[in-house]
Amino acid sequence: VARPLAGKVALVTGASSGIGEATAIALAAAGAAVAIGARRRDRLDDLAAKLRDEGARVLALDLDVTEEQACIDAVRHTREELGGLDVLVNNAGVMLLGTIVGADTEDWRRMIHTNVLGLMYMTHAAVDGMLEQGSGDIVNISSVAGRTARKGAGVYNASKWAVNAFSESLRQEVTARGVRVSLVEPGAVATELSSHITQPEAREASRQMAENMRTLQADDIARAIRYVVTQPPHVAVNEILIRPTDQE
Numbered sequence: 001v002a003r004p005l006a007g008k009v010a011l012v013t014g015a016s017s018g019i020g021e022a023t024a025i026a027l028a029a030a031g032a033a034v035a036i037g038a039r040r041r042d043r044l045d046d047l048a049a050k051l052r053d054e055g056a057r058v059l060a061l062d063l064d065v066t067e068e069q070a071c072i073d074a075v076r077h078t079r080e081e082l083g084g085l086d087v088l089v090n091n092a093g094v095m096l097l098g099t100i101v102g103a104d105t106e107d108w109r110r111m112i113h114t115n116v117l118g119l120m121y122m123t124h125a126a127v128d129g130m131l132e133q134g135s136g137d138i139v140n141i142s143s144v145a146g147r148t149a150r151k152g153a154g155v156y157n158a159s160k161w162a163v164n165a166f167s168e169s170l171r172q173e174v175t176a177r178g179v180r181v182s183l184v185e186p187g188a189v190a191t192e193l194s195s196h197i198t199q200p201e202a203r204e205a206s207r208q209m210a211e212n213m214r215t216l217q218a219d220d221i222a223r224a225i226r227y228v229v230t231q232p233p234h235v236a237v238n239e240i241l242i243r244p245t246d247q248e
């Protein structure tokens, strides 16, 4: 079995479910040591045990990305315990869909703090070390929603638009110094994401949309992330947009 990431260390945020969990599994299978961060420690411990059984080096991190100090600590622990940091996958996110009119603005704060500021804190904490070593991958999980705005998704759209703008600006800033910045933009993936929607109509619409198509599976996205981070050093995959075939 090819292990193109042998000797590399990856940190995946939001690794307790869905795309993040699948990504940790895929990167470990490719030979990386993996640090897995999220708030649900029990889920991380289960995943860590599973990965260790398969022979991987794993570090489970208590991580709420909305707290800058927790992001700084997560990067420092990863470097101390696993010996470096080569790949950061900024995957932690929430999708609290709903109309702007009548919205509970707490949903907005959660999305902006997690999807935008959290991703920025993690990036800021990790990038200096990557620049010092002259290499690294920062993979930011955006969405089709970061490319196409729709009614009923305004603030989620805004959060992923912010991710895209931040990523492209950072790419230009650091690419000549060996750090690659990539965007992965999934369409509908079968995960827990839509279960947290607070507006009942939006939650129902999301459920119906998923029911009427063959959605992507988390591993479909993990394979794309693996592809991004296993390219030779002169190849930078800037952006991948992946929709289910059935999604318009």
Ligand code: NDP
Residues within 6 Å of the ligand: 013, 014, 015, 016, 017, 018, 019, 020, 037, 038, 039, 040, 041, 043, 063, 064, 065, 066, 091, 092, 093, 094, 095, 114, 118, 141, 142, 143, 144, 185, 186, 187, 188, 189, 190, 191, 192, 193, 194
């Ligand atoms: P899940 O809900 O299954 O996973 C989200 C992950 O983010 C969980 O591990 C959760 O862990 C973590 N998370 C949420 N808030 C925080 C926080 N404050 N600090 C740390 N971790 C946090 O959904 P997905 O796997 O689908 O979502 C992953 C990413 O993919 C998100 O950025 C999402 O926007 C994006 N995406 C998903 C699509 C889909 O259709 N599923 C489509 C396009 C993009 P915990 O609760 O334990 O902290």
